[in-house]
Amino acid sequence: MTDRVAALTTLTRDLISIDSRSFVSNLPIAERISVELGDFEVETLDYADADGTAKRALVAHRGGPGGIAFSGHMDTVPDTGWQEDPWSGRSDAGMLHGLGATDMKGPVAAAIMAARALPLDVPVSLFITTDEETTKAGARELVQRSALARAAKPAMILVVEPTNMIPVRGHRxxxxxxxxxxxxxxxxxxxxxxxxxxxxxxxxxxxxxxxxxxxxxxxxxxxxxxxxxxxxxxxxxxxxxxxxxxxxxxxxxxxxxxxxxxxxxxxxxxxxxxxxxxxxxxxxxxEGSPPELPADHPLVRLCTDITGKRPGTVPFGTDASVLQALAPCVVMGPGDMSVAHAPGEAVSIAELDAAIPVFTRLAEAIAERR
Known part of the structure; x- marks a missing residue:
């Protein structure tokens, strides 16, 4: 196991082990993620949801304006139907098991690892939200309140929801x-x-x-x-x-x-x-207007060129419906959405690791276009 895989596995398991269902406070998982962002300028966006529960969205940035922003959410759906500990982070045959492993703690961990691996002169942001599974309130707080996101002026937002690394140009x-x-x-x-x-x-x-x-x-x-x-x-x-x-x-x-x-x-x-x-x-x-880019949009073509995968659309929603107010959005991340929101959810460590160099190449390509 390489050092990168070991670090990725530890971070993903740590995130899985923290209960961050949408109706509980996400402050513990936000604090765990903040530990990984020591080289970044970090902005915390605290708010209370409709039930008065304390919530936090995170914006992190490094480098100048105009780069890529990787986005993901910290919250999960309820643990309905689980017969084992949903927060065990159990590993088996190269898979990490637990609620939110695929949707989307594993992809968030891969995005953080990719952002940290980039050269310091490559601009990169992280938009880490919560309440994505319910109201999209975290993304709305970010769009409405984040001075750091506005200063970063990302040229592109990559929402790293699990799509098997297929570029998704639009969704409902x-x-x-x-x-x-x-x-x-x-x-x-x-x-x-x-x-x-x-x-x-x-x-x-x-x-x-x-x-x-x-x-x-x-x-x-x-x-x-x-x-x-x-x-x-x-x-x-x-x-x-x-x-x-x-x-x-x-x-x-x-x-x-x-x-x-x-x-x-x-x-x-x-x-x-x-x-x-x-x-x-x-x-x-x-939820927000359905985001959709043309199949021949330069950012869609760039994702296609880097992954070698034909772009598509998906029926489910993401934070892109809100975040598109800041920059054009493409949805693309490791993992399979077909196992999300179901008992026994798990994610492949190898797939998470393979996404990291794809994310870094995309970030570097965006930086070269400045």
Whole structure:
């Protein structure tokens, strides 16, 4: 094992071992990452999330303006379904196991190693966010508040999400609709209550029809994506109501994902129109505009030339939907997204290590263009 592989393995394992699920404070993992940034100017962006939990985004920079910025996030999804310790960082057959190993603590570790390996005269930044899995709040704080990011003026942001090192030139972004039907709580046997689910059902019937339209109407689809149709995912919540209680509140959450070529207006009209007819209250939050660069964009071509891999698009979202306000974004990193968000998540140490020289070549190529 080389010194670089040993250091990479240690850093990745250390990051995996820290619980940084989106609903807990990420200060411990931010402090561990800061230890690796001794040669960089570092800016900490502290904030509290909507629940009052302390959060921190990090911006680090070295060299002059106009270089590359590597970006990744510290938070993970919940540990749903895990049968072993999600934070063990267990190694087996060249793989490191644990929650967030692929998405995206391993890629973040590789990006940090690459940035540190660059010559001091090569400008490089690190944009390390949190809350990416939920609200993109860390990226928003960075864009809105970071003086160091503005001074660095990166020519390119490489979001190192796991793509098997395939350059991703565009991805979908989402609109999250929270749809609430209200009833009257009572013992269900008395006939005195009103169950909110009955008010929600007509709305959901129209949403099922919208779901079917997205999958069958070509005008609502984008042939540059796989799948070609936009996602409309539904989650229902009765907020713990018992079976012998008329439900006082029923909530439907709908996540609609769309690409840059898709106009979301018909979906917005359908959701709000159905809600009005059913007497359902709707609020929405947006991830940011879908980022997308042309296939022949110079930065996309550069990534293609260095990796030898054809660029593509992906259906999932990243911080690029927010960070694109600072510089053009390409998404490309080691690891396989198909194992993310699932029990038994693991990442190949060899793949992380192989990404480091690719990242450094890209950074040097960007620096030469100044």
């Amino acid at each position: 972004s989402h609109i999250l609709f929270t749809c609430v039907a209200t009833g009257v709580q009572a013992h269900s046997a008395t006939g005195l209550g009103r169950n909110a689910n009955w008010a929600l059902l007509p709305f959901l019937t129209e949403m099922q029809a919208l779901f079917d339209r997205l999958r069958t109407v070509p005008a609502l689809q984008d042939q540059d994506y796989d799948p070609v149709f936009s996602d409309l995912n539904l989650v229902l919540d009765n907020h713990g109501a018992a079976i012998n209680v008329t439900v006082p509140q029923a909530t439907a959450r709908l996540k609609f994902r769309y690409s840059a070529k898709i106009d979301p207006a018909p979906v917005l009209d359908a959701v709000y129109g159905a809600a009005k007819r059913a007497g359902v209250a709707v609020s929405e939050t947006r």
